[in-house]
Amino acid sequence: MASDNTASDNTAMGNTAAGNTADDNVGTPRGGLSRRSLIATGALGLTVPAAIALTGHDSAARAAGAVQKLTIYAEALPGNLYGYGFERGKATVPGPALEMYEGDTLEITLVNTTDQRLSIHPHGVDYSVGSDGSPFNASYNNPGETRTYVWRSHEMTAAAGRRFMPGSAGYWHYHDHAMGTEHGTLGVARGLYGALIVRRRGDILPDKQFTVVFHDMLINNKVAPNTPMFEANLGQRVEWVAIGHGNTLHTFHLHAHRWVDNRTGMLEGPNDPSIPVDNKDLNPGSSFGFQVLAGEGVGPGAWMYHCHVQTHSDGGMAGVFLVRNADGSMPPGAQEAIDRFRGHVHGTSAQQAPETHDHGGPAQ
Numbered sequence: 540m541a542s543d544n545t546a547s548d549n550t551a552m553g554n555t556a557a558g559n560t561a562d563d564n565v566g567t568p569r570g571g572l573s574r575r576s577l578i579a580t581g582a583l584g585l586t587v588p589a590a591i592a593l594t595g596h597d598s599a600a601r602a603a604g605a606v607q608k609l610t611i612y613a614e615a616l617p618g619n620l621y622g623y624g625f626e627r628g629k630a631t632v633p634g635p636a637l638e639m640y641e642g643d644t645l646e647i648t649l650v651n652t653t654d655q656r657l658s659i660h661p662h663g664v665d666y667s668v669g670s671d672g673s674p675f676n677a678s679y680n681n682p683g684e685t686r687t688y689v690w691r692s693h694e695m696t697a698a699a700g701r702r703f704m705p706g707s708a709g710y711w712h713y714h715d716h717a718m719g720t721e722h723g724t725l726g727v728a729r730g731l732y733g734a735l736i737v738r739r740r741g742d743i744l745p746d747k748q749f750t751v752v753f754h755d756m757l758i759n760n761k762v763a764p765n766t767p768m769f770e771a772n773l774g775q776r777v778e779w780v781a782i783g784h785g786n787t788l789h790t791f792h793l794h795a796h797r798w799v800d801n802r803t804g805m806l807e808g809p810n811d812p813s814i815p816v817d818n819k820d821l822n823p824g825s826s827f828g829f830q831v832l833a834g835e836g837v838g839p840g841a842w843m844y845h846c847h848v849q850t851h852s853d854g855g856m857a858g859v860f861l862v863r864n865a866d867g868s869m870p871p872g873a874q875e876a877i878d879r880f881r882g883h884v885h886g887t888s889a890q891q892a893p894e895t896h897d898h899g900g901p902a903q
Contacts, residue, residue, distance in 0.1 A: 603642040603694075603740075610648045611635075613657050613680070613715075613731065620730040620760060621653065621718070632760050633750045634733030636780065637713065639664075641706045641739055645690040651680035657718045657726050658688075661735055662826065663711030665691040672716045679717035692737050708739040709802060710828025712782045727784050730760050734780040736828065742803065745778035745830055747771045753821050753846060753856065755785035762855035764881040769844075769858070771833040773865040780828040783821040789851060792818040793860065794842040796831040804829025818847050834862040839870035841877050855885035 611623050614630040623634030639645055649659050658679035660672030668676040670688040680686045692707035714732040719725020734750040749769045752759050758766045771777045781791045798804035799813035806813060819827060834840070845857035859880055864870050 603640070605640070605643045606646060607639060607643060608646045608648070609637075610650060611659065612650045612652055613659075614652050615654075616730065621655070621657070621715075621726060622730050623659070623733055627652070632730035632732075633752050633782075634713070634731070636734040636736060636748055636750055638736045638738065639690075639692055641692050641694040641708050641737060643692055647688045647690065648685060649680055649688060650685045651683060654682045655718050655726075656681055657715050657731060658686075658723065659713055659731075660716035660723070661690050661711065661713045662824075663709050663735065663737060664707050665693065673723075674717050674721045694739075706739070707737045708742075709737055710780050710826055711735040711737065712780075712826045714784070728754065732782065732784060734782065734826075734828075736780065739802075743776065743805075743830065746775040747833075748778045748780070750780045750782065751791065751844065751858075752782045752784060753787075753789045753791065754783075755787045756851060756854050756856060758856055758858055763857045763885045764855075764883065766855070766858035768861055768877070770861045770863060772863050772867055773834040773839045775833045776830055777833050778828060778830045780826065781819075781821050782826045783823050785823055787823070787851075788848070789821045789856070790818050790847040791821040791844070792847040793831075793844045795837040795840075796833075796835070796842070796860075798829035798831055804831070821846075833860075838862075839864050839873070841873040841880070843880070853885065857885075 609625065611625065611634070612627050612630060613621065613623055614628070616622050616630060616632065620632055622630030622632045624630035625635055637645065637647075645664075647659060651657055656674075656679055658672035658674075666689060669678055670690065671678040672688060673679070678688075695706040695708075696704045698704050711734075712732060713735045714723065715726025716723040717726065718729070718731065723731070732752055732754075747769075749767075750759075751767075754760065756762065761767070769777075779793070783789060794817075797815050797817040799806055799811070800816050800819065801807075801811075801813040821827070839862045842860045842862060843857055844860050845852045848856075857880075859877055861873060861877070862870070863873075
């Protein structure tokens with residue numbers, strides 16, 4: 540049943556969006572607070588006292604079982620898009636990154652300001668059928684309706700045979716599940732999606748955080764050269780959250796940077812068998828995340844991220860990760876590289892690979 544909560548009941552602040560609004564492609568925090576300080580000081584409406592809020596990189600200092608209350612507005616945007624946002628008139632595509640620690644609860648009051656039926660459905664966390672966000676469970680917002688969804692998380696638990704059941708920690712995502720069809724196909728296609736991160740206590744927090752959504756042949760509902768340009772300074776810890784939607788299979792590749800294929804993208808120790816990668820499958824409904832140090836071992840510059848299915852990158856599934864100098868200045872050659880990227884031909888007119896014969900050589 541719908542909630543009677545209003546926007547004034549809950550704190551409508553939180554982590555920055557994915558650095559990508561309808562008009563802004565730069566991955567920088569909104570306002571004067573950094574992404575780290577927002578989660579560190581409980582700006583999502585934590586019910587824990589400020590004295591035990593997270594400080595620095597030490598998330599173990601924060602009490603378990605915190606309840607975060609926030610209000611999210613679903614809004615229509617220019618270009619026939621829709622988005623989620625923490626404030627009226629500030630919805631983004633993707634929506635804001637939502638964060639919690641294992642053992643915490645999110646109480647999300649979703650305000651539907653549109654004339655469409657819609658909802659918010661999470662991956663990776665626990666919820667009742669009333670917070671499922673699907674018409675299957677009659678869990679959605681009618682036009683103009685306000686409704687509260689409750690998402691819970693839990694830590695790893697011991698099981699028989701010296702085994703363990705996994706907790707909720709991971710790089711997940713949320714999306715609409717009700718607009719257009721019973722599965723929210725129209726809502727997802729129009730931009731109603733975002734990152735959901737569940738951290739384990741002790742995890743390192745990043746300096747910058749970017750959300751990249753591959754949906755069919757689009758990145759964050761854009762095509763090159765209008766895809767997001769994400770920025771960081773040399774040496775900053777950057778967290779990427781990659782999400783797949785739609786009907787098309789993709790891979791995610793980041794130039795000049797690598798991570799390991801585990802929960803965090805970082806090795807747990809010298810004997811950690813996790814494999815280093817710089818390219819990973821990103822298919823509909825899947826998500827993963829990782830952290831890198833911007834420019835580590837390679838220096839500042841304009842680096843590309845893209846789908847490595849060749850026809851997809853040729854068609855415009857590519858963007859720029861700008862690593863500035865440590866002082867924030869532009870490194871030599873970076874602006875020229877950005878200008879070349881903006882001048883590349885993408886789409887159906889892009890150059891196609893030559894036809895090949897069975898022996899593998901080019902056509903004569």
